[in-house]
Amino acid sequence: MLALIGMPNDGELMQSSLTLERVKALKKCGPLSDPVKALSVWMLLSTLAVVAVFVVPDLLSDKNIPFIIVCILSISVLPMPLAMWLLLKEAWKQPVFYLRAFRSDIDSAYLRGLLKASLGPQYRLCGIRPPRAKVSWWMRLMFSAWATGFKYLGSPRLELEAGNHNWMARLLASYASARFVFIDMRDITVHVEDEIRLSYLAMGAERCIFIFDNASTETERRALVAGALGQMASQLPELNILVYCGDSEDDLRAFVKEASLLASRIPEEAGNLDMAIVFAQQRIAPERWSTRFLETDLGQAIASIIVSWAVVYIMAKLFAAWSWLPQASNYLFTAAVVVLFFSASNRAMYQVQINSEFSRVTGFPTGRMRIICARFLVVIPVVLLFVQLAMPNYGPAIKQMQISEEGSHLKYFSLYLHMYKEETNSFPEASEWDSFLKFLSKLGLTSSRPYTIRDASGKEQHVSELEYLWVDRWGPRIQYEKTQTGFRLRSYGPDRIPKTDDDLIFDETGQVSKGGNK
Numbered sequence: 001m002l003a004l005i006g007m008p009n010d011g012e013l014m015q016s017s018l019t020l021e022r023v024k025a026l027k028k029c030g031p032l033s034d035p036v037k038a039l040s041v042w043m044l045l046s047t048l049a050v051v052a053v054f055v056v057p058d059l060l061s062d063k064n065i066p067f068i069i070v071c072i073l074s075i076s077v078l079p080m081p082l083a084m085w086l087l088l089k090e091a092w093k094q095p096v097f098y099l100r101a102f103r104s105d106i107d108s109a110y111l112r113g114l115l116k117a118s119l120g121p122q123y124r125l126c127g128i129r130p131p132r133a134k135v136s137w138w139m140r141l142m143f144s145a146w147a148t149g150f151k152y153l154g155s156p157r158l159e160l161e162a163g164n165h166n167w168m169a170r171l172l173a174s175y176a177s178a179r180f181v182f183i184d185m186r187d188i189t190v191h192v193e194d195e196i197r198l199s200y201l202a203m204g205a206e207r208c209i210f211i212f213d214n215a216s217t218e219t220e221r222r223a224l225v226a227g228a229l230g231q232m233a234s235q236l237p238e239l240n241i242l243v244y245c246g247d248s249e250d251d252l253r254a255f256v257k258e259a260s261l262l263a264s265r266i267p268e269e270a271g272n273l274d275m276a277i278v279f280a281q282q283r284i285a286p287e288r289w290s291t292r293f294l295e296t297d298l299g300q301a302i303a304s305i306i307v308s309w310a311v312v313y314i315m316a317k318l319f320a321a322w323s324w325l326p327q328a329s330n331y332l333f334t335a336a337v338v339v340l341f342f343s344a345s346n347r348a349m350y351q352v353q354i355n356s357e358f359s360r361v362t363g364f365p366t367g368r369m370r371i372i373c374a375r376f377l378v379v380i381p382v383v384l385l386f387v388q389l390a391m392p393n394y395g396p397a398i399k400q401m402q403i404s405e406e407g408s409h410l411k412y413f414s415l416y417l418h419m420y421k422e423e424t425n426s427f428p429e430a431s432e433w434d435s436f437l438k439f440l441s442k443l444g445l446t447s448s449r450p451y452t453i454r455d456a457s458g459k460e461q462h463v464s465e466l467e468y469l470w471v472d473r474w475g476p477r478i479q480y481e482k483t484q485t486g487f488r489l490r491s492y493g494p495d496r497i498p499k500t501d502d503d504l505i506f507d508e509t510g511q512v513s514k515g516g517n518k
Contacts, residue, residue: 026277030291031174032128032160032167033300035135039149040088041301047081049305080337083377086370087345088153093124095177096263098158099195100184102130108184109156111211111244113354114252115182118259120364123179127158128171134161137294145304150340154347162295168194169289172202172280176273180207180266182242185224194283196228202276206267209240209259240266256358334381341378345371399494403504406473410489410506413469413478416440417487427487427508430480445469472504483507 096119100108116125133155135148152159162170175181181199188196199208212221219233221241226233240262245251293299312329319325348371355366420439421427428436470477472491479490479498486508493502493514505513 026169026173026176026273026289028291029166029169029173029289030296031177032162032170033295034091034126034160034297035140035145035148035152035300036088036159037091038145038297038300038304039153040084040091041297042145042149042304043081043084043088045301045305047077049309051077079377079380083341083374086374086377087341087348088149090124093122094179095126095174096123096179097175097181097199098125098127098184099181099192099199100127101187101189101192103189104184104187105130105157110354111184112156113351114256114358115259116351117355117358117364118256118362119263120260120362121367123263125182126160128167129155129158129161131161131164133157140300140304145301146337147340150337150344153344154351165288166284166291168198168280169284170291171195172198172276175199175202175276178203180209180263182209182211184211185221185228186211186213186244188224188228193228196225197230198276198279200229201272201279204272205237205239209242209262209266211242211244214243214245253358253361257361260362338378338382342375345375402473402494406491406493406504407506407512409473410478410491410504410512411510413489414487414506414508414510416443416469419443427482429482440469 098112098115112125119125129152135151140148160174181203183196183199210221210225212224216224218241222233222236222239225239226236229236242255242259242262244255294303315325315329348367352366352368352371355362355364356368359366416439417427420436423439424435472478474492474494474496476492476496479492481488481490489506491504492498493500493504495502501514503514
C-alpha cells in the first residue's frame with residue numbers, strides 16, 4: 001500500500017541504512033531561502049561597512065574630536081539599525097510552518113493572524129511563498145535585499161522560497177529547525193498532498209496540527225487526512241485537530257485558545273527523518289539537492305551589498321560633474337527605506353492589534369512597544385535628514401565665518417609688526433625674534449596671563465596672550481616671513497596642511513588672500 005501511494009516501503013527503508021549519507025545530503029541542500037532574514041544580515045553587514053569606511057577613519061584621523069561629536073555620529077548611525085533589529089528580530093525565532101494551497105492565501109490571512117496570536121512571542125509562523133509572487137533574482141540584485149525583505153515581511157503571501165528544482169528537499173531541511181507544522185486541510189492540491197506526506201514523515205503525527213472548518217465530522221476529517229497520506233483511516237494514530245468554527249467573537253476566542261493549548265502539548269521530537277529523506281528523494285533526484293551559495297541568505301546579502309556599492313561607485317565615476325547627485329541619491333535611498341519600513345511596520349501593527357484582541361486568552365504580550373520603539377528610532381535619522389535639508393549651507397557658512405575671524409586675527413598680528421617697525425624702522429628678521437618678543441612684553445603682552453579661546457571643534461583651550469597671538473583659528477602656529485617689501489603671515493587654513501589652496505596670507509598691503517604655493 002505504501003509503495004502505491006508514494007510513501008517509502010519496507011524494502012526502501014532497509015536500503016536506507018546509510019542514514020549518515022542521507023543526512024549529509026540534507027545538510028548540503030540547505031533550508032529554504034528567507035529574504036527577511038537576508039535583510040537582517042544585509043543591515044548588519046551594511047552598518048559595519050559604513051562604520052568601518054566612514055565613521056572610524058574620521059575618529060582615528062583626529063584624536064581630539066570632542067565627545068559631543070562622537071555622540072552625534074553615534075546618534076546618526078545607530079537608530080536605523082536598532083529600528084531594523086526590532087522589526088526584523090522575528091525572523092530569528094524558531095519557525096512554525098503553515099502549509100496551505102497558494103490560492104487560499106488572501107482568504108486565510110486572518111486565520112494566520114489568529115495562529116500567530118496563539119503562538120506568542122517565542123515562535124514565528126512562516127510558509128512557502130507562491131512562485132508567481134516571488135521577486136526575480138535580477139530584480140533583487142538591482143533593488144537590493146532590503147527592498148525584497150521589506151516587501152516580504154508580514155506579507156499575506158508569506159516569506160520563504162526556493163527554486164522549483166529542489167523546493168521539497170529544502171523544505172525538509174528547514175524542518176530540522178522547525179517546532180511543528182500547521183496544515184490547512186480546507187483546500188488541498190496535489191502539491192499540498194506531497195507536503196502533507198513529507199511533514200507527516202518528518203514531524204510525525206504528534207507534531208502536525210490539521211486545520212478544518214466545522215462543516216465536517218471527526219470521521220470525515222480522519223478520512224481526509226488518511227486520503228492525503230494514502231492510508232486507511234483506521235491505521236492513523238490520534239491526530240491534532242484544530243477546528244475553525246466561525247467568525248463570531250466567541251468562536252475566534254475558542255479557536256485561539258485551542259490552538260495555543262495544542263501548541264503547548266507538542267513534543268520536542270517526533271517523526272522519522274530517514275523516511276522523510278527517502279520520500280523526498282523519490283520526488284527530487286539527489287543530484288539536484290545542492291543549494292548554491294547565492295541561493296542562501298548570506299549569499300544574497302553579500303551579493304546585494306557588492307552590487308549596491310558597485311552601482312554607487314560607477315555612478316560616482318560617470319556623473320562626477322554632477323556634484324548634487326550623491327546627496328540626492330542619499331535622500332532618495334533614505335526616503336525609500338523609510339517608506340518600506342513603515343509599510344512593513346503597518347503590517348506588524350495589524351498583527352499587534354490581533355494579539356491585543358486575544359491577549360487575555362493567551363496571556364502573551366502584544367508586542368506593541370516593540371513596534372512603537374522601532375518607529376521612534378527610525379524617525380531620528382529622518383529628522384537629521386530634514387535638518388540637513390533645511391540648512392544646506394550651514395557647514396560652509398561656519399567655515400566662512402572661521403576664515404573671516406582668522407583674517408581679522410592676522411590683521412591684529414600685523415598691527416604689532418607695524419608698531420615694531422615704527423620703533424626700529426624695519427620689520428623683524430628671524431634672528432631678531434627675541435627682540436620682537438621683548439617689544440611685545442613692553443606693550444603688556446605676557447606669557448603668564450591666561451587667555452581662553454575655542455578651536456575649530458568648539459573645544460575651549462587656555463593659552464597665554466603671546467600664544468594667542470601666534471596660534472591660528474585651527475590650532476597650528478602662524479608662519480611669519482620677512483620679504484623685500486615687508487612681511488608675510490600665513491595660516492594653514494581649515495585643512496591645517498601647508499601650502500594648500502585654503503591657506504590664508506596677509507602681507508604689508510593689508511589684504512587677506514588665499515595662498516597655495518605663494
